[in-house]
Amino acid sequence: MCTVTCIASINIAVIKYWGKRDEVLILPVNDSISATLDTDHLHAKTTVMTSSTFKEDRIWLNGKEEEIKNPRLQNCLTQIRKRARNSNQWKVHICSENNFPTAAGLASSAAGYACLVVALAKLYQIEDDITSIARSGSGSACRSVMGGFVKWCMGSESNGADSIAKQIVPASHWPEMRILILVVNDTKKKISSSIGMKRTIETSDLMQHRIKHVLPNRIKIIEQAIIEKDFKTFAEHTIKDSNQMHAVCLDAYPPVVYMNDVSHTIINFVHAYNEAVNEVKVAYTFDAGPNATLYLLEESVPEFMGVLDHFFPPGINLEQYRKGLTFKEVINS
Ligand code: PMV
Structure with a gap:
């Protein structure tokens, strides 16, 4: 045996x-x-x-x-x-x-x-x-x-x-890199990635633009950013690529929808945080589901987690978040 x-x-x-x-x-x-x-x-x-x-x-x-x-x-x-x-x-x-x-x-x-x-x-x-x-x-x-x-x-x-x-x-090249996974929903996804991909490639016009005109350059830029440990460039392209993947999904017919309201709230939250600290400190990315993965550097984790806990405590009230609490107030307090 x-x-x-x-x-x-x-x-x-x-x-x-x-x-x-x-x-x-x-x-x-x-x-x-x-x-x-x-x-x-x-x-x-x-x-x-x-x-x-x-x-x-x-x-x-x-x-x-x-x-x-x-x-x-x-x-x-x-x-x-x-x-x-x-x-x-x-x-x-x-x-x-x-x-x-x-x-x-x-x-x-x-x-x-x-x-x-x-x-x-x-x-x-x-x-x-x-x-x-x-x-x-x-x-x-x-x-x-x-x-x-x-x-x-x-x-x-x-x-x-x-x-x-x-x-x-x-991994030892960029030991400061951290990944946070925010589990929005852990049930089985409704549209498998295989079905989602097939429908997108067959019906989305935007998909051709992504493949021909966006990705070749983006791949080179992000690879270089990883090698140079340039977090800002890395984060911006990570965010844009996630959004573009979900945009081509939405452009499929019928549309393929993976993110939900909470996913979009997390997106707004990350952008608001980056704006408040005047620096791109956190990147988000979403696969074929509503869960968010965040890329950030170790030095940003304590502050970001503090703000995250404040706005997304257990039993979070999303309505309150949408009314527009500002992050600067929390960070400065
Ligand atoms: O390998 P699959 O069939 O599970 O497809 C994965 C697709 C994404 O997770 C959405 C993107 C990726 O590159 O991992």
């Missing part, structure tokens, strides 16, 4: 992957960039085991047995077995657990597939790039295979061989 256990964390994109040029191979229409969280926070933990006594491949997610025939899971298993360096022909049992809500727009599939592929690659002794295998499970999973800031290069080959993720910098 052979057993391997791995942990992989979620990643939060600052330049969003939104839209596929190949639905089967999961090839994106643009490069994307994300940061992978430390493994002690939101993560998936996966154990893979092979044994001569196992009669079939099986998988358990969060304690419940799931369908092993899931096509994306089968894609990963087939590719792993094709590239195996050892001659292990035994069936595999997979047990995976998330320490956070699944499918709530918190990138659970990214952590899950990255973890599965890393664990299987160890079991089958695969040493070369495995990000393309993780990609075939869930696109953004390829970025969770590595830590720090990671770029998923869309690639140009039709078989997807060059659609792989590469680390831009390790």
